[in-house]
Amino acid sequence: xxxxxxxxAAEQAWREALADFQADPAWLQPQRAAAxxxxxxxxxPTPRTENWRWxxxxxxxxxxxxxxxxxxxxxxxxxxxxxxxxxxxxxxxTMVFVDGRxxxxxxxxxxxxxxxVVALSETPLPIDWADLAADEHDAMDLLNLAHAxxxxxxxxxxxxxxxxxxxxxxxxxxAGHSTALRHFIRVEEGASFTLYEAQLGGGDHVANVAxxxxxxxxxxxxxxxxxxxxxxxxxxxxxxxxxxxxxxxHDTTLLTGGRYHRQHTEVHLNGxxxxxxxxxxxxxxxxxxxxxxxxxxxxxxxxxxxxTFKCVMDEHARGVFQGLINVAPGxxxxxxxMAAHGLLLGEAAEFDSKxxxxxxxxxxxxxxxxxxGALDEEQMFYLRVRGISERRARALLVAAFVGEVFDGIxxxxxxxxxxxxxxxxxxxxxxxxxxxxxxx
Amino acid sequence: xxxxxxxxxxxxxxxxxxxxxxAKEILKGLSLSLDRGEVHxxxxxxxxxxxxxxxxxxxxxxxxxSGGEVLFDGEDILELEPEERAAKGLFLAMQYPVEIPGVxxxxxxxxxxxxxxxxxxxxxxxxxDFMRLVxxxxxxxxxxxxxxxxxxxxxxxxxxxxxxxxLQMAVLQPSLCILDEIDSxxxxxxxxxxxxxxxxxxxxxxxxxxxxxxxRLLNYxxxxxxxxxxxxxxxxxxxxELALQLEKEGYAAFVQDAA
Numbered sequence: 001x002x003x004x005x006x007x008x009a010a011e012q013a014w015r016e017a018l019a020d021f022q023a024d025p026a027w028l029q030p031q032r033a034a035a036x037x038x039x040x041x042x043x044x045p046t047p048r049t050e051n052w053r054w055x056x057x058x059x060x061x062x063x064x065x066x067x068x069x070x071x072x073x074x075x076x077x078x079x080x081x082x083x084x085x086x087x088x089x090x091x092x093x094t095m096v097f098v099d100g101r102x103x104x105x106x107x108x109x110x111x112x113x114x115x116x117v118v119a120l121s122e123t124p125l126p127i128d129w130a131d132l133a134a135d136e137h138d139a140m141d142l143l144n145l146a147h148a149x150x151x152x153x154x155x156x157x158x159x160x161x162x163x164x165x166x167x168x169x170x171x172x173x174x175a176g177h178s179t180a181l182r183h184f185i186r187v188e189e190g191a192s193f194t195l196y197e198a199q200l201g202g203g204d205h206v207a208n209v210a211x212x213x214x215x216x217x218x219x220x221x222x223x224x225x226x227x228x229x230x231x232x233x234x235x236x237x238x239x240x241x242x243x244x245x246x247x248x249x250h251d252t253t254l255l256t257g258g259r260y261h262r263q264h265t266e267v268h269l270n271g272x273x274x275x276x277x278x279x280x281x282x283x284x285x286x287x288x289x290x291x292x293x294x295x296x297x298x299x300x301x302x303x304x305x306x307x308t309f310k311c312v313m314d315e316h317a318r319g320v321f322q323g324l325i326n327v328a329p330g331x332x333x334x335x336x337x338m339a340a341h342g343l344l345l346g347e348a349a350e351f352d353s354k355x356x357x358x359x360x361x362x363x364x365x366x367x368x369x370x371x372x373g374a375l376d377e378e379q380m381f382y383l384r385v386r387g388i389s390e391r392r393a394r395a396l397l398v399a400a401f402v403g404e405v406f407d408g409i410x411x412x413x414x415x416x417x418x419x420x421x422x423x424x425x426x427x428x429x430x431x432x433x434x435x436x437x438x439x440x
Numbered sequence: 441x442x443x444x445x446x447x448x449x450x451x452x453x454x455x456x457x458x459x460x461x462x463a464k465e466i467l468k469g470l471s472l473s474l475d476r477g478e479v480h481x482x483x484x485x486x487x488x489x490x491x492x493x494x495x496x497x498x499x500x501x502x503x504x505x506s507g508g509e510v511l512f513d514g515e516d517i518l519e520l521e522p523e524e525r526a527a528k529g530l531f532l533a534m535q536y537p538v539e540i541p542g543v544x545x546x547x548x549x550x551x552x553x554x555x556x557x558x559x560x561x562x563x564x565x566x567x568x569d570f571m572r573l574v575x576x577x578x579x580x581x582x583x584x585x586x587x588x589x590x591x592x593x594x595x596x597x598x599x600x601x602x603x604x605x606x607l608q609m610a611v612l613q614p615s616l617c618i619l620d621e622i623d624s625x626x627x628x629x630x631x632x633x634x635x636x637x638x639x640x641x642x643x644x645x646x647x648x649x650x651x652x653x654x655x656r657l658l659n660y661x662x663x664x665x666x667x668x669x670x671x672x673x674x675x676x677x678x679x680x681e682l683a684l685q686l687e688k689e690g691y692a693a694f695v696q697d698a699a
Contacts, residue, residue: 376538377501379538379540381501381538382534382537382540383548383552384499384521384522385499385500385522385523385525385526385532385534386526386552386555386556386612387523387526387527387553387555387559387612388551388552388555389521389523389555389559390521392551392555396543396548396551397540399542400540400541400542400543401542404542
């Protein structure tokens with residue numbers, strides 16, 4: 001195991017880096033400084049921090065990873081990565097970031113009435129509708145705010161049902177460094193919006209991406225995010241969303257990349273009849289580590305939430321699921337269902353799952369379930385005895401296992417691209433020599 | 441000869457039971473010859489090794505062959521993977537067809553057909569040709585195309601599952617069909633439909649090995665030969681009248697005779 005980070009040196013370097021972001025934008029600097037001061041008080045999470053007990057970030061951050069103020073690669077050199085990736089949706093507007101910096105020359109923003117999209121670095125004055133504040137109790141969110149040199153600020157005005165989805169692409173190239181992006185999405189009353197987020201590139205790089213969203217009454221936000229980085233990159237990602245009355249949030253995540261991936265998803269149902277779905281699939285192998293932390297807070301009555309996590313671990317990979325549904329006092333008729341299922345393909349793979357419910361109100365229907373196991377031998381035999389090769393049979397069963405996660409994606413091309421990616425992942429696994437083709 | 445089983449000995453080593461590690465012999469020198477155009481029935485009490493025989497012929501993992509050989513079209517198949525045996529024309533209709541959530545029946549069937557074609561070095565079936573074939577066979581078996589859109593066997597009744605096994609057989613066109621207690625869990629109407637489906641496939645190119653507890657199935661699928669199995673061996677063989685005699689006298693009389 002590599003040596004864990006030297007926190008004294010890291011804190012010093014990270015503090016000095018604040019100066020690099022003074023102008024991006026200047027009005028945010030006091031908030032950055034305050035966020036860093038608070039981060040310094042908290043320090044990095046340790047395994048004693050309850051939500052981090054299975055993911056020792058000190059060990060994964062085995063170098064300083066100083067924040068990168070400028071992209072390490074010219075935008076044009078990163079262009080090739082945009083030609084072929086999962087969320088390449090023909091009709092989407094695109095906002096590309098290279099090493100945490102907006103790259104207008106690679107982006108394609110489209111005008112749509114009632115939809116505002118701006119890059120954080122290009123806002124000379126504070127944007128009053130965007131709330132960029134960090135969670136005072138979350139060290140990684142505070143660090144994100146301190147070092148976020150850019151991000152997308154999106155506003156969809158009242159009643160606007162946006163027809164053009166927006167794709168946010170973050171391309172990593174700067175080995176040995178970290179970058180941070182801070183996005184904010186505001187979907188106003190009765191409006192609707194679709195957002196795609198892709199993480200491409202890789203190398204030994206830390207990407208800290210925080211997305212905040214507020215979905216107002218009767219509004220709808222649909223999001224699909226994919227991490228396709230290589231197996232070197234470290235990714236810390238967060239979604240913090242507030243969903244108001246009769247509003248819906250539908251969120252789907254597919255992770256295959258990264259050597260270390262921490263996904264923090266936190267949704268507050270702050271209005272009655274809010275309806276949210278968070279689905280996530282990850283497929284990892286080698287020494288990859290994926291940790292998904294989920295907090296669903298039913299603060300108001302008649303809320304419905306569905307959480308489905310499908311986690312596939314091969315070789316020595318380790319997956320973690322920590323999910324909590326909280327039902328606040330007064331949140332009557334809450335309907336919350338959380339399920340986390342782990343599939344172990346390799347004998348050395350591991351899955352740790354901790355689903356929790358805390359309920360402070362009677363009259364609710366909440367359930368959680370978690371399973372972990374290997375592929376079903378009877379199913380494997382049934383497929384093989386019909387002539388299907390062992391490799392193909394495994395691929396079919398794994399694709400079927402994760403497939404449920406993609407079912408709710410409206411855009412057919414995206415749904416199929418994600419399902420196809422899962423199958424490709426399995427085919428690559430077979431080529432790595434782990435699963436020999438049984439019959440040629 | 442389509443299938444020749446010679447002095448087959450098979451054991452299993454239980455892993456998670458009290459007697460873990462102790463190999464237990466299940467087939468104790470079983471021999472059987474079956475030719476194209478023939479229907480053989482194997483009858484026997486619980487625990488006689490009938491299902492083990494079908495599993496070992498199909499290549500199910502977990503069994504250890506300690507002696508004997510199995511020739512399929514003259515070739516020893518015991519070292520072949522289940523999918524290779526399938527591609528050579530061996531079909532096992534399961535006693536308990538497995539449910540596979542998330543895999544639509546039609547997709548499964550198409551992959552199965554084309555995997556077999558690929559293993560045999562044949563060209564894949566085009567989608568229209570495949571659909572035509574399935575539609576025709578499904579109609580004959582009174583199976584709605586809606587069922588083929590559903591995940592494999594999920595939520596199917598016992599009768600539906602068995603009818604679908606026969607559909608697979610009709611689509612895959614194997615040369616040896618092993619029916620492992622295909623009558624279990626079927627009411628008389630479902631039994632007739634399944635039997636008709638099987639009979640429709642009977643011809644000079646194909647052989648059938650029908651494994652069953654009860655004589656009843658053999659009223660509908662008439663065998664040319666009947667074998668009685670007990671304690672891992674075939675203890676008596678004869679014509680179809682043997683099944684009737686067995687029905688009248690019970691297994692015990694035959695087992696005693698053999699002992």
